[in-house]
Amino acid sequence: MAIRTKFRTVGRILGPILILALLSPGLFAADLDQAKQRGMVCELPNGFLRAANSAPADVTTMVKNINEKRKQEYARIASEHGVTPEDVGKLTAQKLSPKCQ
Numbered sequence: 001m002a003i004r005t006k007f008r009t010v011g012r013i014l015g016p017i018l019i020l021a022l023l024s025p026g027l028f029a030a031d032l033d034q035a036k037q038r039g040m041v042c043e044l045p046n047g048f049l050r051a052a053n054s055a056p057a058d059v060t061t062m063v064k065n066i067n068e069k070r071k072q073e074y075a076r077i078a079s080e081h082g083v084t085p086e087d088v089g090k091l092t093a094q095k096l097s098p099k100c101q
Contacts, residue, residue, distance in 0.1 A: 032066065035059050042100035047074065047089025050100055 035041040040055040041063055048070060051063040074085040074092070
């Protein structure tokens with residue numbers, strides 16, 4: 001199966017479900033949205049988050065925890081669909097916003 005076909009398959013299967021799963025680790029969802037709105041956190045093109053240099057320690061810790069969960073989830077999804085975790089991260093990044101500038 002070609003990589004494009006695998007991406008399409010993964011995209012159709014995951015779509016909104018992946019986004020919800022990655023953004024809802026307990027209490028992080030509301031805090032993450034607020035941090036994004038305040039410019040303290042942004043989505044990277046690889047599917048991970050980045051905290052701004054000025055972000056408080058609790059936001060930096062939250063970003064680290066979410067990125068670790070995403071890393072594990074990307075690996076799980078990749079193994080199920082025969083793609084790399086990096087491919088899953090990039091696909092996820094295409095669906096999430098706002099992006100880092």
